[in-house]
Amino acid sequence: MTKIKNMEEFAALSGISRPTVSKYFHDPDSVRPTTRARIEEALERFDYRPNIYAVNQNRKLTKNIGIVVPFLADPFFAEIARYLEQSCIAAGYRPFLFSAHGEQKLENEILDGLQSLKPAGVLLAPLGRISDKSAIEKFCASVPTVLFDSNLDGLGAAFIGSDxxxxxxxxxxxxxxxxxxxxxxxxxxxxxxxxxxxxxxxxxxxxxxxxxxxxxxxxxxxxxxxxxxxxxxxxxxxxxxxxxxxxxxxxxxxxxxxxxxxxxxxxxxxxxxxxxxxxxxxxxxxxxxxxxxxxxxxxHDYDNVAARSVETLFELIENGGKFEKRTETLFPARLVLRESA
Amino acid sequence: MTKIKNMEEFAALSGISRPTVSKYFHDPDSVRPTTRARIEEALERFDYRPNIYAVNQNRKLTKNIGIVVPFLADPFFAEIARYLEQSCIAAGYRPFLFSAHGEQKLENEILDGLQSLKPAGVLLAPLGRISDKSAIEKFCASVPTVLFDSNLDGLGAAFIGSDxxxxxxxxxxxxxxxxxxxxxxxxxxxxxxxxxxxxxxxxxxxxxxxxxxxxxxxxxxxxxxxxxxxxxxxxxxxxxxxxxxxxxxxxxxxxxxxxxxxxxxxxxxxxxxxxxxxxxxxxxxxxxxxxxxxxxxxxHDYDNVAARSVETLFELIENGGKFEKRTETLFPARLVLRESA
DNA sequence: ATAAAAACTTTACGCGCGTTAAATTTTTAC
DNA sequence: GTAAAAATTTAACGCGCGTAAAGTTTTTAT
CATH class of the missing domain: 3.40.50.2300 (Response regulator)
Structure with a gap:
């Protein structure tokens, strides 16, 4: 099996021109079914994938989505992160998960690093009281961000949480x-x-x-x-x-x-x-x-909070990263009766 | 504050040539102290950071490290992931955390996606019995990988776990x-x-x-x-x-x-x-x-397992991604007496 | 069958940065 | 103070891909 180096080579092997192949990877439905078939056939034979760094270099908007939680060792956040990840993948995005591990410094570093990832959007559950509000505000100004779980007044394009x-x-x-x-x-x-x-x-x-x-x-x-x-x-x-x-x-x-x-x-x-x-x-x-x-x-209404969070983020992204008005969505609780009371 | 677009611009503003600035970002100690000072001074004033996509496009080895665990909602893995992340950051790497959430399909997809991240190395705690051995083998062949927690015979360059x-x-x-x-x-x-x-x-x-x-x-x-x-x-x-x-x-x-x-x-x-x-x-x-x-x-000897895992991965990376011989390191347990027995 | 529309090919430039070679400046060593 | 060494500058190419323009082929519609 030949080792494919770049799209040029792959295009040659598949018998399709490079711009069309490029178009295919951007959206498989944007090319003719026959072309698509030929590309995908070649894809099976040669196992090529575009260099994501080269891809993202030009696009100002990547397909990355940042998910930031305050403390991942808390299974509550692990669970919600799982749901968020899956929703992002289903929508064709690439989720990256980060935990501040309870530390302001780490939260800031994560947001810092996230910026250079040029994510399409970020789902952020902030630390809360000890969050560096001004750092988060600066971040939100440059990256479409939806807050969840823990609200910080006026920060982010929207907030989704529990009532x-x-x-x-x-x-x-x-x-x-x-x-x-x-x-x-x-x-x-x-x-x-x-x-x-x-x-x-x-x-x-x-x-x-x-x-x-x-x-x-x-x-x-x-x-x-x-x-x-x-x-x-x-x-x-x-x-x-x-x-x-x-x-x-x-x-x-x-x-x-x-x-x-x-x-x-x-x-x-x-x-x-x-x-x-x-x-x-x-x-x-x-x-x-x-x-x-x-x-x-x-x-918590886990499912609804998570689902609405990603929905809102996708809307935000499609809307160019800005909402006219910041919204706050709260889901009610469901009483679970067990033995302790 | 001017918005800096690229290294060219930043170099001009700092009064240093672009290749030297590039060198600085690769290793700040590789330039003269006076030059370094001038760059860092400009860095304070202008808040520029290299475009990671452009940086990583050429380098075959990035500074990324993948951390993959089988089930993040288990606080055991969340804890160990935290330690691993911190060690990576301390060593100047960028950790990316992924959880297979107990599913083989997801584990495979993660490894797939990881490959295009071109990570310098990967710390992998596989699902175990339900892991797709051949997929992992293929992955390990192209990415320096250290297995931890859960051993799969012969896979990865080394294994670190508990005895x-x-x-x-x-x-x-x-x-x-x-x-x-x-x-x-x-x-x-x-x-x-x-x-x-x-x-x-x-x-x-x-x-x-x-x-x-x-x-x-x-x-x-x-x-x-x-x-x-x-x-x-x-x-x-x-x-x-x-x-x-x-x-x-x-x-x-x-x-x-x-x-x-x-x-x-x-x-x-x-x-x-x-x-x-x-x-x-x-x-x-x-x-x-x-x-x-x-x-x-x-x-578990959490600390030692985690510490040795990253140490081993760094050795592996420095060694060009290959060890002469696959090693297995096991740390003994420590009995913790509480009330149940 | 034929014209219009759609998809594709060819060509070429640009993105931001790594990197190299040659020329120049600065530093170090004696 | 001078020569050698080290660092920097200038100039230029390449990486892999997005994308645009112009020309060609294929499909669609009548």
Whole structure:
């Protein structure tokens, strides 16, 4: 089998002129069926593919799409990334996945490197509070970007995420309806803006229902939420700071730590008769089904968030990288009843 | 601020000739300190960066490195990917992360796409049993590749992973020493070759210790190990197939499911007096600390596996992409005692 | 069958940068 | 201070492909 060096050579071997072959690779449907057949036949025999560097050198718009998440070791983001990747591939794009691993510096470096990739667009779930807003703003100015999961005011051409109010309102109402109104368990300085929205929603819903809100703030920084939740829970349990027999955690990863702490302390969690505590949470983390007891939680509408994110990005790209108006799309949560509350 | 279009323009603005600027970007130390200073000064003022597509078009070897894992939603791989990425960046390379998401088709497509990226090298953790061996072989022939985590006989220039015998031997010996010898709990058709090595190691160690091995094989396909483990455990517990009060799971994700099933059935797991079952496992999954009870397991030497993998890849690259002899490096496990056994 | 439309071929230039050779300048060494 | 060495400049070509213009062939429509 001859080793093909470039399109010139391949064109010769396939008996088609190079410009037509070039056209074919840009869009196979743009050439006559017979020509297409001849090219594809040659393609089978010779295994040639255009040099992507030469291809992208001229085009100002590549077929690359950047996907940036704040913390890939969180299976939530891994799952959503998977969906986003697949959608991009299905649409004929090339996704490149990056994780900021919880660090601002890395997030900036990723955006920096992404620019030279000249992507057609970027799907960005920012770190949140610790994001370098001005760096992101600069980036968004030069690359069509859709934010998802975590909103930063005014940044990006659009935002797609989950409706935090819907999450908390459902969990609070459920717990109240079936028992005591819950306390709210969260980190004092949460990394993610969703956390703040959830606290506010909790307070609002509680007041609306005529109950006094009770927010428990625990210490801890970084992205090791499970351990932070566990330590916080141990402290809270030890100091008997729980005013109610039901707790709503800001997110599932904290709840996983909370449940571990309860188990260690021999506290039975759940809605059965012999249980002394009920714990619910938000997110429907992939592992929430396997906690002990399994975690009652409000589930993200993964599919819709992911699908709408890519849809929006494609619209943005087709629209030349600009929308007239920045839109924010929020999907409601779905309550998932399990054993913990 | 003027918008710089190309190196020509930037060179003019910095007062240095283009070939010298080009040289600088290839290696900043290859130019005189005074020239370097002038370039870097201009760099501050004008924010120019070479067009990577034009740069890579000529070079047969880019600074790209591909990292391919079988299943990124498994935090184990997310963690190791993080380490690999950082090492690559530190060494001046550009890592690109891909996940096969458990699918052979995707793995092949990734390798396909990777080839056109012309990476300097690739770190590949293959799917294992369901990998397309011939596709990987073809890929390795044209791209310097180091396999890690999951070995495929003879493929890639080297393999770095964990010593499965060390894992199982430590867990079996520990359980035997402190109680009954364990049964071995695994999937009937495991996706990963490590699983087979672990079973063999289990049998060997048990026989060496003078005990009769007892392997429990459960049904289930795919990468949803937790659910497979849970279902399998429920079945095993229901049918009372457990011959001993101690169980060694092939891997932590199965164990997570196993523990969830035990909890559901009200079976107390651990080494305390009131416990009827002990469960240990292998991997030290990031969540193993938060299971209920926390999971006794044999930990991968993450750091060494990751560090040696990149080291080996860099050696391979410097060596022109070929080693005289394929090497296999295995790191032993470290027993992590927690509450479950 | 014939004209118009569509697709293709030929030719040629440009993209941004790597790289080389020869000429020139700067630095180093004694 | 001078010669040799090292670095830089100038000029020019090539990489693989996109793309445009002009001419030719094939297809479509009547």
């Amino acid at each position: 935090n109010f819907s999450f908390v309102s459902q969990t609070v109402q459920y717990m109240t309806r079936t028992g005591e109104p819950p306390s709210f368990f969260e980190m004092r300085t949460p990394a993610n803006p969703n956390a703040n929205k959830r606290r506010k929603a909790y307070v609002e819903v509680m007041e609306r229902l005529g109950f006094e809100p009770h927010v428990i703030k625990i210490e801890g920084a970084g992205w090791a939420f499970e351990e932070i939740g566990r330590q916080g829970a141990l402290k809270v349990l030890d100091e008997r700071k729980l005013r109610t027999d039901s707790v709503l955690c800001s997110n599932d990863r904290l709840a996983i730590g909370f449940l571990a702490a309860c188990f260690e302390q021999g506290i039975r969690v759940g809605r059965k008769a012999d249980c002394t505590l009920r714990v619910a949470s938000n997110d429907d983390h992939p592992f929430a089904k396997f906690t002990c007891p399994s975690l009652t939680t409000a589930a | 499965n015998f060390s894992f199982v031997s430590q867990t079996v010996q520990y359980m035997t020493r402190t109680g009954e010898p364990p049964s071995f709990f695994e999937m009937r058709t495991p996706a990963n070759p490590n699983a087979n090595k672990r079973r063999k190691a289990y049998v060997e160690v048990m026989e060496r210790l003078g005990f009769e091995p007892h392997v429990i094989k459960i049904e289930g396909a795919g990468w949803a190990f937790e659910e497979i483990g849970r279902q399998g455990a429920l079945k095993v517990l229901d049918e009372r197939k457990l011959r001993t009060d101690s169980v060694l799971c092939s891997n932590d994700r199965l164990a997570i499911g196993f523990l969830a099933a035990c909890f559901e059935q009200g079976i107390r797991v651990g080494r305390k007096a009131d416990c009827t079952l002990r469960v240990a496992s292998n991997d030290d999954h990031p969540f193993a600390k938060f299971t209920c009870p926390s999971l006794t397991t044999a930990a």
